[in-house]
Amino acid sequence: MTRSDVSSLLSIEECMDAVENVFGLYAKGRISPPKVLALHNDHGGIHIKAGIGKYFVAKLNANFPGNSKRYSLPTIQGVIVLNDAENGRLLALIDSIELTIVRTGAATGIAAKWLSNDVLSTVTICGCGNQGSISLKAILKVRTVERVFAFDLDENQIARLKAEFADEVKIIPTSIYELPAALQKSNIVVTCTTSKKPFVHKDNILPGTFVAAVGADNEDKQEIFSSLIASNKLVTDFTDQCASIGELHHAIKEKRMAKSDVYAELGEVIAGNKSGRTSKEEIIIFDSTGTALQDVAAATIVYEKALTMGIGTKLNFAEKTLIRV
Numbered sequence: 001m002t003r004s005d006v007s008s009l010l011s012i013e014e015c016m017d018a019v020e021n022v023f024g025l026y027a028k029g030r031i032s033p034p035k036v037l038a039l040h041n042d043h044g045g046i047h048i049k050a051g052i053g054k055y056f057v058a059k060l061n062a063n064f065p066g067n068s069k070r071y072s073l074p075t076i077q078g079v080i081v082l083n084d085a086e087n088g089r090l091l092a093l094i095d096s097i098e099l100t101i102v103r104t105g106a107a108t109g110i111a112a113k114w115l116s117n118d119v120l121s122t123v124t125i126c127g128c129g130n131q132g133s134i135s136l137k138a139i140l141k142v143r144t145v146e147r148v149f150a151f152d153l154d155e156n157q158i159a160r161l162k163a164e165f166a167d168e169v170k171i172i173p174t175s176i177y178e179l180p181a182a183l184q185k186s187n188i189v190v191t192c193t194t195s196k197k198p199f200v201h202k203d204n205i206l207p208g209t210f211v212a213a214v215g216a217d218n219e220d221k222q223e224i225f226s227s228l229i230a231s232n233k234l235v236t237d238f239t240d241q242c243a244s245i246g247e248l249h250h251a252i253k254e255k256r257m258a259k260s261d262v263y264a265e266l267g268e269v270i271a272g273n274k275s276g277r278t279s280k281e282e283i284i285i286f287d288s289t290g291t292a293l294q295d296v297a298a299a300t301i302v303y304e305k306a307l308t309m310g311i312g313t314k315l316n317f318a319e320k321t322l323i324r325v
Contacts, residue, residue: 001302001312006098009305010298012137015106018297020270022053023110023237026293027267034292036241038218045218051292056083057299059292061096063217065194075129075194076100082299090317092303099302101130103294107237107266108190108212109138111286114269114276115235116188116210121145124174124186126200126223127193128152128161131214135190136161140168149174149182152193180204191215191223198250202228207281213247214288222250224285230256232283233263235276238291246289 001009025031034051044064051057061078068075078096083089121143125132128150136148148165150158151174162171174182183189183204191200192214200223205211215223229251242248243259251257264274266286277284306312 001092001094001306003095003098005306005311006095006102006302009302009309009311010099010102012102012105012109012134013141014301015102015298016109016138016141018301019103019106019294020110020113022293022297023107023265023267024270025053025267027265027271027273031293031296034238034241034296036245036292038245040218040220047217049290049292049295051296052085053293053296054085054300055091055296055303056085056088057081057292057296058083059096059100059295061100080295080299082303092299092306092312093315094299094302099295099298100290101134103298104131104192104214104288104290105134105138106298107288107290107294108135108214108286109142110270111212111235111266111288112139112188112210113142114266115284115286116143117208117277117280118143119187121188122147122149122186123188123190124149124151124179124182125161126151126179126189126191127215128154128157129192131192132157132190133161133164135192135212135214136165136169139188139190143188145169145188147172149179149186151176151179151182188212193223194221195223196220198222198225200224200228202231205283207283209283211283211285212288213285214290216245216247216249216287217289218245219249222247226251226254226256228283229285229287230261232285234261234285234287235264235266235269236262236287237266237289238293239265241289241291242287246287247285248287 067073
């Protein structure tokens, strides 16, 4: 299935429902923990993330932040392999770009549902590309938003975001010099950049704020100063993975906190094993590194809907003779 196939099959609403469910199932011990392998060079990296639910799903994703300027290629490219969990039979090959974008945004929306204050919200989006857009879409499904401060080093990305949401919410373009003031007016903050240096300071986050830290998905990336994380409630998507490649990784490396200091995984909150927000004043950070459980949830939707609707190109790798084009 191509990226356009996935786009036609996977909505943010149904993906949010599926991601919420799979996180809860994992917390209840009904799904095995996901696995990840990461390899890097000077220009980017490859992640292989695998998980098992109704199907076995493995995703090979390339993440090369300089691709747009150097090659006119997407930052994220890859493929998802979906196999029968009982006999290992290959069932589908799915382009990973759209699925990764949507399932990551779905986790942000679900985390906002469980961890942010249910009030008229002011949001700051740091990084206004595909991930910033889908994150805002997901948040709008669970919270009423009054205004959005949009920050990106590329002003064209801000303009696209503003045009996309023109009929839904007020978008306020925000420069790097205006960002601290924007953060100080926000009660929901989403960071989804490729930054390797932290730029969200503890002093700029108000009591009661929910911060979704999405951009750090390898050990070189960092958006949040560790002092902010170490002094507030930290919820992870998958703690072991966050300790290796997320914002938590940097806090541990700087000896500001240990893995045991993590308050909860999001699934524990969803399952009722841990309470979510316990006061209107507490600051909660969601360390979102993106797990294979999300890929399992989203790929299951795409595969089963494709079968029902007859979408996609059929291949048979079991044939002894293959015609290669």
